[in-house]
Amino acid sequence: MKKLLVxxxxxxxxxxxxxxxxxxxxxxAVFSTADRNAPHVKYANEAVCIGEAPSSQSYLRGDKIIEVAKNLKVDAIHPGYGFLSENASFAELCEDNNIIFVGPKSKAIKIMGSKLAAKEAVKAYDIPMVPGIDEAITDIKKALEIAKEIGFPILIKASAGGGGKGMRVVEKESDLESQMNRAISEATSAFGDGSVFIEKYVTSPRHIEIQVMADSHGNVLHFFERECSIQRRHQKVVEEAPSCVLTPDIRQKMGDAAIKVAKSCDYLGAGTVEFLLDADHNFYFLEMNTRLQVEHPVTELISGVDLVELQIKVARCEALPMQQDELKINGHALELRVYAEDPLNDFLPSVGHLKIYKIPVGEGIRVDNGFEEGMDIPIYYDPMLSKLITYGKTREEAIQLMIKAIENYQVKGVETTLPFGKYVCEHDAFRSGNFDTHFVKNYYSPEALKQEADNEAKLAALIAVKQYIEDQKLLRLPVK
Incomplete structure (x- = not known):
């Protein structure tokens, strides 16, 4: 592999x-007209414009990307995450054109891309699953029968879903029909597939995922877990590794289950198996993401591996260079997704011009960044600016370093999730480890964040006044 297109x-x-x-x-690098001056374009050895700003005319145009790859004699394509990363047809297109797709084979993408097909695939492996129905339905009457059987509250989920779309929690029977219709409509709009299924809604769940890597020589390893329970709109904002609630026994059982999920679909490369963990520490298989995850850096820091390097080695048909018993958890890592969103306004996107943009630096601080000062935030794509990651010997150390890093991250021109990240890190529930996926609903409000900001401003003002008084005293001292 001499040339890689991203x-x-x-x-x-x-x-x-x-x-x-x-x-x-x-x-x-490939880029849209909106990204002509983006850092990733400058960073690559070569760069080609593939279309207009909307992703449907650029980053989602697999045919154009293949054309560029062939013209530039590219050996492999890495899809990253999002866009075409879990598109089985694109993986097939790469295979048909003798270009290495740095990811799983299209068969595995297809199986795990459907939550129902994924459940069917792992059935034979005795992996615990949330009680529910393992077939798609649209019939309200049948849905009601199933809901009564498994008991409210229930969760309606789009089979082809992701990112919280086509997902509805139903607390009582009278709400079922309206929520079912909404879920089907949203799933149809977002994925072109309105099929939904029903499962028991796990109250007080934690979202725990296991990183796996599989080579073409029959080796499948897991790289421990990530805690991803701090979410807004069913999307992760703060992630950490390891989880502070898993015992060594549960960790091993979840790791073994994740390896079985990978084997169930002849997996190749990096993947993530997602689980729900209930209040009694029972875990249930949710789904498998057939790509590199946004939050992969926290795993890299605690395990000491470069997951992208392993992806490339696996794609080159090399065997994984380590055994499971060689992998150990070392320290603790925390990640905040820095979105251009306004946490005081329901996390709505905040587009604008980055008048000031300075990232924090220092030991134990890593910033995976995609922007520069003076750039505009495009309205066409996910509003994530960067990922702020901190690493310490202990969880407490990683949290304190994150607070310091947030304070030293300077952004002017758009609102970001930085204040929200600090709010999380300073909250007793998070620091104690006693939280679940309802953290935002239970503890966060724009008013609470504003109050915290006001308190900090008052404190800063008091310190400034005190310093001023001290300075004046020094100035008034008689000269000897």
Whole structure:
């Protein structure tokens, strides 16, 4: 593999290119007209414009990307996450054109891309699953029968879903019909597939995921867990590794289950198996993401591996260079997704011009960044600016370092999730480890964040006044 095209943008494109360059592999960036001056374009050895700003005319145009790859004699394509990363047809297109797709085979993407097909695939492996129905339905009457059987509250989920779309919690029977219709409508709009299924809603759940890697020689390893319970709109905002609630026994059982899920679909490359953990520490298989995850850096820091490097080695048909018993958890890592969103206004996107943009630096601080000062935030894509990651010997150390890093992260021109990240890190529920996926609903409000900001401003003002008084005293001292 001498030349790698990264079919993505922003921080993940740069992240992949960094490892490729370290391995002596040349890189090709693709970009839309909106990203002409983006950092990932400058970072690559070569760059080609593939279309207009909307992703449907650029980053989602697999045919154009393949055309660029062939013209530039590219050996492999890394899809990053999002866009075409879990598109089985694109993986097939790469295979048909003798270009290595740095990811699983299209068969595994298809199986795990459907929550129902995924459940069917893992059935034979005795992996615990949330009670529910394992077939798609649209019939309200049948849905009601199932809901009564498993008991309210229930969760309606889109089979082809992701990112919280097509997902509805139903607390009581009278709400079922309206919520079912909404879920079907949203799933149809978002994925072109209105099929939904019903399962028991696990109250007080934690979202725990296991990182796996599989090679073409029959080896499948897990790289421990990530805690991803701090979410807004069913999407992760703060992640950490390891989880502070898993015992060694549960960790091993979840790791073994994740390996079985990978084996159930002849998996290849990096993947993530997601689980729900209930209040009694029972875990249930949710789904498998057939790509590199946004939050992969926390796993890299605690395990000491470069997951992108392993992806590339696996894609080159190399065997994984380590055994499971060689992998150990070392320290603790925390990640905050820095979105251009306004936490005081329901986390709505905050587009604008980055008048000031300075990232924090220092030991134990890593920023996977995709923006520069003076850039505009495009309205066409996910509003994530960067990922702020901190690493310490202990969880407490990683949290304190995160608070310090947030304070030293300077952004002017758009609102960001930085204040929300600080709010989380300073909250007793998070610091104690006693939280679940309802953290935002239970503890967060714009008023609470505003109050915290006001208190900090008052404290800063008092310190400034005190310093001024002290300075004046020094100035008035008689000269001897």
């Amino acid at each position: 079919a993505n943008r922003g921080e993940i494109a740069i992240r992949v290119m960094k490892t490729a360059h370290k391995m002596g592999i040349k890189t090709v």
